[in-house]
Amino acid sequence: MGACVSSTSSSKSAKTVGGGGSSVFKRSSAAAKVVHVEGRVQEFRQSVQAKNIVAQNPGHFLCSSESMSIGTCVPHVPDEEELQPGQIYFLLPLSQSDKPLSLPDLCSLAIKASAGLDTRSVDLSSTNSKLILR
Template structure:
C-alpha cells in the first residue's frame, strides 16, 4: 500500500495506548465505525450496521474498507450483507470510481480528507462551536 494509507492504518491499529501527537485522532474512538464521505465528512456509527444500510442512504455510491485499498487495483466493494467493524474506517465512494484502478494521488486525496474529517469529529464540542 502507499504511504498515505499506511500512516492511517498504522495509527488506527495502534490502539494499545502510548504514542504521540497526530495519531490520537485515529486512536480515540476505536469502538465506532467511521464512514468517510467523498467530500470529507465523517459519519461515526456506534451501533452494529450492515453495509447496505449506508449504501441505501447514498444512491450511486459504494463502501470500501480502508484496509483493502491498494494502488493500481480497483477498490473492492464491501458486500451489502457485511456488518461494518468497530474501529474500522470505510470510504463511501461514487460508483464511477468502482472500475478505475486507484492511483497514488487518489489515495493521498482520500487520506487527507479522512484525516481532516476525523480530526473534526474528534474535537471537543466547545472547539467545534468556536470554529463556526
C-alpha cells in the same frame, strides 16, 4: 486509466494501504467510521450493515480502508457485511469502482480522512438518528 476486470487481482508493484500493523488510515476508536467524498465523517457505534449506508447514498459504494491497494480496483464491502468497530470505510461514487486506485487518489482520501476525523466534524450516527458536533 483502464477498467478493472477483477478487484481481487494483485501485483508485486501494488502498494497496500491497510492491513498489517502499518495502515495509512489508523483505527482510532471502537466506532466504525465512514468518510464521505466531501470529507464528512459518520461514526457508527451500533451495529450497521453496509447496505444500510449505501441505501442512504445512491450512486455510491462502500469500501474498507484495509483493502485498498494502489494500482488495483477498490473492492466493495458486501451488502450483508457488518461494519467493524474501529475500522475506517470510504463512501465513493460508483463511477470510481472500475478504475484502479492511483497514488494521488489515495493521498486525496488520506487528506479527507485526516481532516474529517477531527472530532469537531464527526457525525455520531446510529441507524435511527444523527448528532452533528461542531
